[in-house]
Amino acid sequence: MHTRSGMLMLIIAGLLIFTGCPKPPLQPETPRGSEIVxxxxxxxxxxxxSDPAGLKVxxxxxxGxxxxxxxxxxVEGGTPYADTHTYVQSGEVSIMVRAKNTKGKISSWSEPLVVNVSPGEGNVLWKFGYYDSEEPEDSADFTNHTFAIGPEGQIYIGSGDICALLCRKANGARRWEFIDPEEEEFSSAPAIAEDGTIYAGTExxxxxxxxxxxxxxxxIDFRSAILTPPAIGTDGTVYIQPEDDTVYAVDPANGARKWTFYAGGGVRSPVVGADGTxxxxxxDTLFALDPANxxxxxxxxxxxxxxxxxxxDVSRNVLYVVDEDGWLASVNLADGSENWQVWISGDATAPVIDETGRVYITGGGRLYAINPANGAIEWDWVAPVSEEMTMPAVSSEGVIYFLVFSSAVTGATDTLYAVNRDGSRRWAVGLASGTPLDFVSAPKIxxxxxxxxxxxxxxxCVVGKGGPAASSWPMFQSDIRNSGRAR
Structure with a gap:
């Protein structure tokens, strides 16, 4: 009897010890953060x-x-926790995290977040290409193709020579390629809708x-070359202007035609105002069209x-337009009346706008900063080699980026420049040697x-400073998605 009661007491004591022994917190979730730093x-x-017993962690x-x-x-279990770190060396690292509770029990390490620590501003982060060493003329030339970036960081760019639209991961690694079945060149930059749909046209x-x-x-088969990206309206309607001189408004759900407008000349990308216009x-004529009809x-x-x-420029209720003689005009959105005109250069590019409303435009081997109130040139920056330039893009830190095609003149590589908002040179990096055509690549931030x-x-992909400027038009087609819509 005593033996039985003793055994029972031991079992009860063991159970108490077992059930009273605290467990560690659950394995933390894989750290969440950018894969590039x-x-x-x-x-x-x-x-x-979280902790099984509800303890703090x-x-x-x-x-790494x-x-x-x-x-x-x-902190309370279930409450997201963030921490920071500064890396001093470049390379790939694996970040892990573990947790402990107030009883001192420690969890296992989380699954790792793999991060690429990259060199600083002005350095090439990555590049990719399609080079045919046996037949170089068949290599893909990206000089005349512009990127678009999707809502989850996917990278899209067309390629003429291989007749493909390329999708890459944020680190430049291949994700997929869409080959045109008729082997036609993807001649326009892609545009991306808010739901991630990619729009692109072929020659x-x-x-x-x-x-x-x-x-x-x-x-849709328009039977006419599509050389420029579409614009995406406030309701998702897609506006396309092929080479047949007609603007088409199509339903994003199925491509059904909503209306057409015969433009009669000019192959430029449509753009959309904040009100949908x-x-x-x-x-030589700019039209403002009602999006309904x-x-x-x-x-x-x-x-x-x-x-x-x-x-x-939504903040000033104006738009800026350039003609082939190089005149830049400021036009009121309300009625199309003119505010001012200023001459830039016969090869002037499309303008961009920073958060103060200042306008930047390239032409004649120069970058110009234009006062939005009166069109006065505040300063101009002269390229070391006066040759063709891409249009600019401007960042939230006031850095203006553009490519100068110097290879045709000097035989050196083409150069991406960064210029500060006061007109001083920030840095430059040599890239490659391209042959610019009518529609050259535009920098995207x-x-x-x-x-x-x-x-x-x-x-x-080059490391810059600051995201896009907080304006309605800091880069080609307004934003990183090439939506062509002001916000």
Whole structure:
């Protein structure tokens, strides 16, 4: 009897010890953060876990460079926790995190977040290309193709020589390629809708709507070359201007035609104002169209044919348009009346706008800063080699980027320049040697400050400073998606 009661007491004691022994927190979630970080800049990532007994937890990060953080202060389980670190060396690192509870029990390490620590501003982060060493003339030339960046960081760019639209991951690695079945060149820059649909046209006249996976949602055969990207309206309507001199408004769900407007000349990208008004060019005339039916709201005439797509400044209720003689005009959005004109150069590019409203434009081997109030030239920066230039893009830090095609003159590589808002040179980096045609690549800036541009047989990603300027038109077609819509 005593033996039985003793055994029972031992079992009860064991159970009490077992059930009373605290368990560690659950394994924390894989840290969340950017997969690209730059040397000597503060990097942040987030994780979360909980404790089986509802105890508070603390976190410790292993930053993958030989440094572990101190344990954090106690937080409630289930509450996301963020920590920061600064890397001093470049390379690939794996970030992990673990947690402990107030009883001192420590969880296992999380699954790693792999991060690429990259050199600083002005350095090439990555590049990719299609070079045929046996037949170089068959290599893909990206000089005349512009990037678009999707909502999840996917990178898209067309290629003429291989008749493909390319999708890459944020690090430049291949994701998928869409080859035109008729082997026609993807001659226009892609545009991306808010739901991730990719729109792109070919020189043969095919216009595709692709899912983010690269599958075809629908297509239209315009039987006329599509050389410029579409614009995407406030309701998702897609506005396309092929070489047949007609603007088409199509339904994003199925490509059904809503209305058409015969422009009669001029192949430039349509653009859309914040109120949905569609702006298109016809030779020397700019039209403002009602998005509901394509009827004309107003028109504005230039001296010569309009050379590039306009840029819309929502804060000042104006747009800027350039003709082939190089005249830049400021036009009121309300009625098409003119504010001012200023002559730039016969090869003036499309303008962009910074957060103060200042206008930047290139032409004649110079970068110009234009006062938006009166069109006065505030300063101009002269390229070391006065040769053809791309249009600019401007960042939130006031850095203006553009490519100078110096290879045709000096035999050296073409150069991407960064110029400060006061007109001083910030840095320059040589890229490749390209052959510019009518529609050259335009620099694009993402939220991390990375600058994307096509040049020669490579598509390039260069480390810049600051995301896009907080304006309605800081780069080609307004934004990183080439939506062509002002906000």
């Amino acid at each position: 730059f040397q000597n800049t503060v990097y942040s990532c987030t994780t979360v876990t 603390a976190y410790q990060f292993d930053w 460079d030989g440094v572990r953080s101190e344990w954090s202060s106690w 043969g006249g095919k216009f595709y709507a692709l899912a983010p996976s690269g599958t075809t949602k629908w297509e 569609v702006y298109i060019s016809q030779d 394509g009827s004309i709201k107003w028109r504005y005439g230039m001296r010569q044919a309009i050379a590039v797509s306009p840029a819309v 993402d939220s991390q400050g990375l600058v994307y541009i096509g040049n020669g047989t490579r598509a390039w």
